[in-house]
Amino acid sequence: MVEIPAGGADAVPAAEVEDMELYHPKSWWTKYVFSQDAKIIAVQYSITAISIGLVALVLSWLMRLQLAFPGYFAFIDADHYYQFITMHGMIMVVYLLTALFLGGFGNYLIPLMVGARDMVFPYANMLSYWIYLLAVLILVAGFFAPGGPTGAGWTLYPPQSVLSGTPGGQDWGILLMLSSLIVFVIGFTMGGLNYVVTVLQGRARGMTLMRMPLTVWGIFTATVMALLAFPALFVACVMMLFDRLLGTSFFMPAIVEMGTQLQHAGGSPILFQHLFWFFGHPEVYIVALPAFGIVSDLISTHARKNIFGYRMMVWAIVIIAALSFVVWAHHMYVSGMNPAFGFFFATTTLIIAVPTAIKVYNWVLTLWRGDIHLTLPMLFALAFIVTFVNGGLTGLFLGNVVVDVPLSDTMFVVAHFHMVMGVAPILVIFGAIHHWYPKVTGRMLNGVLGHIHYWITFLGAYAIFFPMHYLGLLGVPRRYYEIGETSFVPPSAHTLNIFITIMALIVGAAQVVFLFNLIWSLFRGKEASGNPWRATTLEWQTPQTPPAHGNWGKDLPVVYRWAYDYSVPGAPEDFIPQTQPATAGLTREVMR
Amino acid sequence: MTQSVQTQSNPGPQPAGMRGVAADFGSDQRAFKTASWGKAMMWIFLLSDTFVFGCFLLSYMTARMSTPVAWPNPSEVFALHIGGQDVPLILIAIMTFVLISSSGTMAMAVNFGYRRERGKTAVLMLATALLGAAFVGMQAFEWTKLISEGVRPWENPFGAAQFGSAFFMITGFHGTHVTIGVIFLLIVARKVWRGDFDTERRGFFTSRKGRYEAVEIMGLYWHFVDLVWVFIFAFFYLW
Numbered sequence: 001m002v003e004i005p006a007g008g009a010d011a012v013p014a015a016e017v018e019d020m021e022l023y024h025p026k027s028w029w030t031k032y033v034f035s036q037d038a039k040i041i042a043v044q045y046s047i048t049a050i051s052i053g054l055v056a057l058v059l060s061w062l063m064r065l066q067l068a069f070p071g072y073f074a075f076i077d078a079d080h081y082y083q084f085i086t087m088h089g090m091i092m093v094v095y096l097l098t099a100l101f102l103g104g105f106g107n108y109l110i111p112l113m114v115g116a117r118d119m120v121f122p123y124a125n126m127l128s129y130w131i132y133l134l135a136v137l138i139l140v141a142g143f144f145a146p147g148g149p150t151g152a153g154w155t156l157y158p159p160q161s162v163l164s165g166t167p168g169g170q171d172w173g174i175l176l177m178l179s180s181l182i183v184f185v186i187g188f189t190m191g192g193l194n195y196v197v198t199v200l201q202g203r204a205r206g207m208t209l210m211r212m213p214l215t216v217w218g219i220f221t222a223t224v225m226a227l228l229a230f231p232a233l234f235v236a237c238v239m240m241l242f243d244r245l246l247g248t249s250f251f252m253p254a255i256v257e258m259g260t261q262l263q264h265a266g267g268s269p270i271l272f273q274h275l276f277w278f279f280g281h282p283e284v285y286i287v288a289l290p291a292f293g294i295v296s297d298l299i300s301t302h303a304r305k306n307i308f309g310y311r312m313m314v315w316a317i318v319i320i321a322a323l324s325f326v327v328w329a330h331h332m333y334v335s336g337m338n339p340a341f342g343f344f345f346a347t348t349t350l351i352i353a354v355p356t357a358i359k360v361y362n363w364v365l366t367l368w369r370g371d372i373h374l375t376l377p378m379l380f381a382l383a384f385i386v387t388f389v390n391g392g393l394t395g396l397f398l399g400n401v402v403v404d405v406p407l408s409d410t411m412f413v414v415a416h417f418h419m420v421m422g423v424a425p426i427l428v429i430f431g432a433i434h435h436w437y438p439k440v441t442g443r444m445l446n447g448v449l450g451h452i453h454y455w456i457t458f459l460g461a462y463a464i465f466f467p468m469h470y471l472g473l474l475g476v477p478r479r480y481y482e483i484g485e486t487s488f489v490p491p492s493a494h495t496l497n498i499f500i501t502i503m504a505l506i507v508g509a510a511q512v513v514f515l516f517n518l519i520w521s522l523f524r525g526k527e528a529s530g531n532p533w534r535a536t537t538l539e540w541q542t543p544q545t546p547p548a549h550g551n552w553g554k555d556l557p558v559v560y561r562w563a564y565d566y567s568v569p570g571a572p573e574d575f576i577p578q579t580q581p582a583t584a585g586l587t588r589e590v591m592r
Numbered sequence: 593m594t595q596s597v598q599t600q601s602n603p604g605p606q607p608a609g610m611r612g613v614a615a616d617f618g619s620d621q622r623a624f625k626t627a628s629w630g631k632a633m634m635w636i637f638l639l640s641d642t643f644v645f646g647c648f649l650l651s652y653m654t655a656r657m658s659t660p661v662a663w664p665n666p667s668e669v670f671a672l673h674i675g676g677q678d679v680p681l682i683l684i685a686i687m688t689f690v691l692i693s694s695s696g697t698m699a700m701a702v703n704f705g706y707r708r709e710r711g712k713t714a715v716l717m718l719a720t721a722l723l724g725a726a727f728v729g730m731q732a733f734e735w736t737k738l739i740s741e742g743v744r745p746w747e748n749p750f751g752a753a754q755f756g757s758a759f760f761m762i763t764g765f766h767g768t769h770v771t772i773g774v775i776f777l778l779i780v781a782r783k784v785w786r787g788d789f790d791t792e793r794r795g796f797f798t799s800r801k802g803r804y805e806a807v808e809i810m811g812l813y814w815h816f817v818d819l820v821w822v823f824i825f826a827f828f829y830l831w
């Protein structure tokens with residue numbers, strides 16, 4: 001940290017990009033419904049994603065009810081149970097988390113945080129949302145189609161996913177699921193290209209890549225990953241549609257079903273697994289990286305301290321993204337593979353622990369001797385750290401071939417991925433909504449309701465998923481409709497199952513408090529100032545709150561410093577906005 | 593480690609080696625200094641599309657490896673009976689020649705576009721579209737011939753069923769790309785012809801002013817489609 005020499009240092013770089021031509025809506029419809037404004041699109045994305053997420057939440061209740069009280073609820077038969085599992089998984093991973101982080105937070109925060117007026121191609125951005133909505137509607141149509149939605153498990157492994165024994169396999173279910181995913185990929189590509197190009201080519205003057213908030217880094221990197229990983233899902237879906245509709249045999253080996261030899265022969269089911277997991281593993285980080293980025297900013301802002309090791313944080317994000325493309329087959333250890341490949345994939349998987357651990361250490365070191373404000377965003381960020389560390393450590397177990405093989409397809413795996421990519425990112429989403437709600441609506445969320453929701457959700461989610469590790473170690477399998485009398489599963493496991501289900505019901509119900517808070521605060525919440533958290537990043541420096549169309553009024557902002565000038569000694573306040581000229585104070589930014 | 597804050601556009605000497613690359617890439621406002629938004633977006637889209645075609649081709653190779661039935665010999669399957677003898681791959685050779693030539697006319701169209709020679713640009717784009725349409729037409733002929741010989745996505749009299757599946761899927765997906773390209777070539781050619789890029793007429797959907805750069809962005813897509821065909825030609829027909 002050094003004093004800024006007076007004069008000279010405030011020189012502003014010349015504008016390289018001409019100011020953006022904005023589309024100005026002429027009617028209510030083009031302003032609020034078919035809007036090209038990234039902020040409106042973000043809200044549309046978020047509402048759609050949260051709505052479909054609530055459906056997935058109810059499905060998880062139904063599964064838990066069956067596991068705790070087998071056979072008690074007559075309408076949950078085996079077929080329905082598998083349909084619930086499949087839809088719960090796919091909705092949560094793709095239609096809620098991916099859409100909410102990238103389509104929701106990405107759309108709202110990227111233009112504001114890099115100092116742009118909007119995304120670079122607002123029309124394509126608008127199409128992105130409507131195509132996403134179409135994908136969601138096709139998905140939901142599965143519930144009403146003859147035979148119901150597919151029950152193939154969210155991984156949709158062939159050949160079982162297109163056979164008649166699987167719910168939806170020979171009905172509409174699997175067709176609607178595959179079509180919905182194809183449409184989703186097309187829609188996402190339109191939005192994703194926008195996010196990437198806006199970050200790369202549309203930043204404000206002075207905003208170098210190494211001055212971007214980590215939120216933008218996380219969302220940006222995740223979007224790049226999505227643009228490279230979704231093609232594999234797209235291709236896999238197209239090929240499976242052909243297998244099912246045209247009778248091709250890409251994934252279908254010679255197979256006898258109910259005593260009948262099917263027409264298929266010579267295909268490779270393993271090929272689908274490779275394609276699926278080449279998408280599926282990066283997908284984990286597509287969900288995790290935005291959470292990493294957002295939580296970094298929440299911790300730094302609410303601990304009033306610059307993020308520890310900013311450059312290391314950026315490189316860790318980039319390295320995690322790169323590594324995640326060469327680890328996919330660790331999901332396939334039990335599918336069988338050459339031991340040399342198993343060794344390769346186990347090694348690359350475990351190497352990911354290094355940049356990830358760097359991130360966790362840096363979050364903790366940011367908190368160290370910080371001026372921690374236990375606001376709700378901070379509480380959720382802390383909850384994220386303890387949840388994520390738990391899920392990350394069990395990932396080290398499952399990354400090893402010899403440990404994975406006995407644990408695979410047990411509740412241990414369910415516990416692991418729910419901790420690491422279910423609960424942890426969702427906690428960040430709650431924290432982020434508490435953090436940015438005042439910017440989006442101009443009002444604060446209610447604190448009392450927020451605390452009630454926080455404690456039930458955080459402790460409850462731990463109570464749901466932590467015991468599942470024990471169930472998994474006992475050998476309780478996942479994806480079983482009913483365990484029945486099994487010699488190696490002790491009766492105590494059943495008691496634990498009942499406990500987990502009760503906690504799941506409570507945590508699910510607590511989300512109503514959050515939804516009520518969202519709606520109630522919209523009308524009755526305390527009015528927020530433009531910068532209620534006294535944060536440095538650009539989105540808090542807009543002339544209006546909520547920001548108007550075009551974000552910045554007449555002149556685009558100019559950036560003079562990084563995003564983390566908190567508690568700089570000698571500065572009049574404990575934060576210095578990025579728009580503050582250098583002569584006005586010191587900085588902790590490290591320049592090379 | 594720490595130095596004073598600098599916001600000047602010229603922050604002194606560039607660091608050497610990889611650090612210099614990182615500094616360039618991470619520099620102010622834009623990562624790619626000469627690329628406009630549209631061009632950057634097309635490049636990144638093409639990168640994503642490369643992964644789509646890469647997955648298709650890798651899947652075809654896996655299917656070819658895993659099927660226990662013998663793979664047909666493409667030279668024989670794709671031979672035409674001309675003048676009393678079978679000429680192997682003759683139609684594919686002509687198709688390839690036509691598509692690669694269309695890349696030439698496209699490149700010339702881009703050049704004339706930047707010189708503001710509206711007539712020549714539009715005519716060359718139309719020529720490109722025509723060559724593209726001829727390619728798709730020949731592909732339709734090839735499909736018809738194979739179908740009349742009994743090749744279907746699910747079966748194939750020459751050997752492995754996956755031959756038909758992969759053929760129709762991959763050439764179909766590529767042909768769709770060419771067709772979309774032809775449609776957009778016609779749209780952009782019309783805009784050039786009408787002088788939209790000189791009069792700054794606003795787009796029907798986007799309400800934005802177009803620039804002659806649209807011709808180049810169209811060209812990027814078109815060259816990509818050609819390049820993909822080269823790989824399909826090599827991996828499907830020659831192998």
